[in-house]
Each structure stands twice: as structure tokens, then as C-alpha cells.
Amino acid sequence: MSAPLVEVQDLAKVFDVSPPWLNRIVERKPRAFVHAVDGVSFSIQRGRTLALVGESGCGKSTVARLLVGLHGATHGAVRIDGEDIARTLAGPGALKLRRRMQMIFQDPYASLNPRWKVLDIVAEPLREHGLVASAADAKARVGKLLDAVGLNPADADKFPHQFSGGQRQRISIARALATQPEFLVCDEPTSALDVSVQAQVLNIMKDLQREQGLTYLFISHNLAVVRHMADEIGVMYLGRLVEVADKTELFAKPRHPYTRMLLDAIPDIHMSGRARTPVQGEVPNPLQPPNGCSFHPRCPLADERCRRERPPLLEIRGVRVACHAVEEGRAG
Known part of the structure; x- marks a missing residue:
């Protein structure tokens, strides 16, 4: 297997949420302090597509x-x-690296400048990176990008408020693709989209990945969306990865009790009669996380070692999992 495009090693981010000095x-x-990300690798x-899932x-x-440099890591490394x-x-190669990775944000209503036409929104990265020589060249490139995401090139002369939520997210995808990146976060x-519109946007993203060989980090709390998009899934809980597995393996045989709880929350429309673990407790206060395993207050398999270590x-x-019960064979 070739070397991975993206490598994340022991990544951590601590936010100071202290009240004012006085x-x-x-x-x-x-x-x-909040340990928002705590040793993720x-x-x-x-x-390929890696999806990260977990509660809000x-x-x-x-x-x-952290992966696109909008936050600086407290420690750890991200390599492309x-x-x-x-x-x-931090050096002279910053602009070149920015071309190789882009981000699609969650809210299509907040991520587009309402005062700019679509032409200016999508052409901005082209101009910043010196990829177009003239206004006519920019318009032609923007037209091709809009066509690639299922919009009409004539839409370049409209403002964001003239589009629906799904269309706005397509504009965001077109903007992200403008620099021909290798990696999309x-x-x-x-x-923020209706279910029918979600399917259209996701299918466009899958088609673009197949055509352009894109690599995705896909963040979601919707397991149905993750099942459609991902090749591999990482499950996060309170800033840490608790399970990383191939999509098929994770849905067929989840190892970590938290992964099982997430999957049991999906309605069983086939009425298979399988045993389901009820959702227990609440996410702990991140300012005062539990000792030992952070999931132990909600875990039906927790023992003294889980509370301490x-x-x-x-x-x-073949599955990466952080659980004493799985390691000791108590998880079943």
C-alpha cells in the first residue's frame, strides 16, 4: 500500500476558557481549559474517505x-x-499548500458573502492563487466549475440569496474545487439541508471524488450519510478516537460500547429483533472529564480498571479500538 496522503499524529488542541483575570x-x-482534541491519530x-462521527x-x-490550519495545534502534527x-x-510555501487542501463548511447560508455575486465568490481562490489571467478567463473557469456541481453557468451573475440551501452548498463545493485540490475537509x-437535497449534494461529491481522485475527511453525526460516503470511519468521544474501522466492519460488528450505542440509536426498520443497548446518561462536562476511560460513566461494561486507567x-x-473490555474479551 502506498504512503497515505494525510497523516495525523497525536493531535491535540486545548482552549483556554477561563473567565477574565479580575x-x-x-x-x-x-x-x-477544555481539551477539545486529545491525542488523535x-x-x-x-x-479515499475517512468519516469522523460522534455526538455534538x-x-x-x-x-x-486543525487539518486546514484554521486553528494551531497545541501539540501533535498534521502531514500532507x-x-x-x-x-x-508559516513559511513561503503556504500558498502552494493552500491550493492542495480546501474546506467545505457546514452552513451554506453563513459561508457565502451575501454582497458578492457567485462569479466573485467562486473566482476568489482562482485570483488569489494566480490561476486566471483575465476576467474572461475567470468567467469561463467559474462556468465550468458551476456546471461540474450541477448548476447553470449563467448562475454566476446571481447573488447567494437567489439560491436554495442545496444550491448554495453546491456553490461552496465549486469554490472549494476551484484550485483543483487533492484533499477536501x-x-x-x-x-443544514433537507434529506432529498442531501442526497443530491452527496452524490455530486461522490461523482467528483471518482472523477478527480479527491481525498475526503468527512465530518458528520448522521450515520446514514456516513455509510453512503465513507470508506473508513473513526468514532470520537470527548476529544478522543475510541474506534477506527473499515465501514463494512464497523456497521456489521461494532466493538466499542459507544459505537454500539450510536448504531442502536438508528431505528430498526427491518424489525430484526436484535438486542439493543439503550442510550444511557449524558456527555460529561468537558471542563471536568472523568478519570480513566471518559466513557465509563455511561458504559454497561465498565469496571474498576476503566474508572482508573x-x-x-x-x-x-484488524480494528483500532480504545476499550479495556474489548482488550480483555469482556465485550462479547
């Missing part, structure tokens, strides 16, 4: 922003084709 002095409160092969607040979107992005983005790109992400029978 409040801390008067109220005698210590500084507060994964890789993505060229032309688990750190998925922070990982996405073996190139450390933190070092590259998709942060819940269809969560944080499990590492180990490869067990």
Missing part, C-alpha cells in the same frame, strides 16, 4: 479546522504528503 481574583476561581489514503461537542469540527502543515503554513456539509487506541483483530 473575575478569577474576586471569585477565587482557577483557570479553566489517523491516516487517509489517497482517493466531541471535537470533530475542531479536528477539521509527508509535509508538516504547521511548518509549511467536509464539515457536516449536508446537515485511560485505554490506549490498540489494533485488535
Whole structure:
């Protein structure tokens, strides 16, 4: 197997959420920190899709922003084709690296400038990277990009408010594809859309991946969408990866109790009668995470070791999983 296009090693991001200095002095409160991402490691092969799933607040979107350099990592490394992005983005090669990776944001209503026409929105990266020589060249390139995402080239002369949510997200995809990137980070790109429109946008993304050999990091909480899009799935809980597996393997035989809980939350429309683990408890306060395994307060398999010792992400029978019960054979 060839070297992966994207490598993430021990990635972490800590946010200082302390109240102002004077409040801390008067109220005698210590500084507060949130470990939004806590030691995440994964890789993505060229032309493949890794999906990150988990409940809201688990750190998925922070990982996405770290990968494209919108946040600086507290520690750890992100490499594109073996190139450390933190070092590259701080040097003269930043613009070249930006061409190779782009991001599709979650909200198509907030990610497009309402004062700009679609022509200017999609052509902006072309102009910034010096990929067009004239206004006529820019218009022709934008027309081709709009056509690639299922829009009419004549739509270039319209404003964002003249489009539906699904059409706006197609404009966002066209903008992301303008620099012909190799790697796209998709942060819940269809969560704000109706189900029928979601299917159209996802099919366009699949077609573009097949035609252009794109590599995706796909962030979502919708397991049906993930099943359609992903080749490999990483399950996150409270800033950490708890299971990473091939899509078919994960849906057929989930190992981690949290993965099982997520899959059991999907309605069983086939009424198969399979045993289902009810959802228990709430996500802990990230300011005061539990000791040991962060999932142990909600886990039916937790024992004293789980309360005391944080499990590492180990490869067990072809699946990477962080669970003492799976490691000890107690998970069934």
C-alpha cells in the first residue's frame, strides 16, 4: 500500500476558557481549559474517505479546522504528503499548500458573502492563487466549475440569496474545487439541508471524488450519510478516537460500547429483533472529564480498571479500538 496522503499524529488542541483575570481574583476561581482534541491519530489514503462521527461537542469540527490550519495545534502534527502543515503554513510555501487542501463548511447560508455575486465568490481562490489571467478567463473557469456541481453557468451573475440551501452548498463545493485540490475537509456539509437535497449534494461529491481522485475527511453525526460516503470511519468521544474501522466492519460488528450505542440509536426498520443497548446518561462536562476511560460513566461494561486507567487506541483483530473490555474479551 502506498504512503497515505494525510497523516495525523497525536493531535491535540486545548482552549483556554477561563473567565477574565479580575473575575478569577474576586471569585477565587482557577483557570479553566477544555481539551477539545486529545491525542488523535489517523491516516487517509489517497482517493479515499475517512468519516469522523460522534455526538455534538466531541471535537470533530475542531479536528477539521486543525487539518486546514484554521486553528494551531497545541501539540501533535498534521502531514500532507509527508509535509508538516504547521511548518509549511508559516513559511513561503503556504500558498502552494493552500491550493492542495480546501474546506467545505457546514452552513451554506453563513459561508457565502451575501454582497458578492457567485462569479466573485467562486473566482476568489482562482485570483488569489494566480490561476486566471483575465476576467474572461475567470468567467469561463467559474462556468465550468458551476456546471461540474450541477448548476447553470449563467448562475454566476446571481447573488447567494437567489439560491436554495442545496444550491448554495453546491456553490461552496465549486469554490472549494476551484484550485483543483487533492484533499477536501467536509464539515457536516449536508446537515443544514433537507434529506432529498442531501442526497443530491452527496452524490455530486461522490461523482467528483471518482472523477478527480479527491481525498475526503468527512465530518458528520448522521450515520446514514456516513455509510453512503465513507470508506473508513473513526468514532470520537470527548476529544478522543475510541474506534477506527473499515465501514463494512464497523456497521456489521461494532466493538466499542459507544459505537454500539450510536448504531442502536438508528431505528430498526427491518424489525430484526436484535438486542439493543439503550442510550444511557449524558456527555460529561468537558471542563471536568472523568478519570480513566471518559466513557465509563455511561458504559454497561465498565469496571474498576476503566474508572482508573485511560485505554490506549490498540489494533485488535484488524480494528483500532480504545476499550479495556474489548482488550480483555469482556465485550462479547
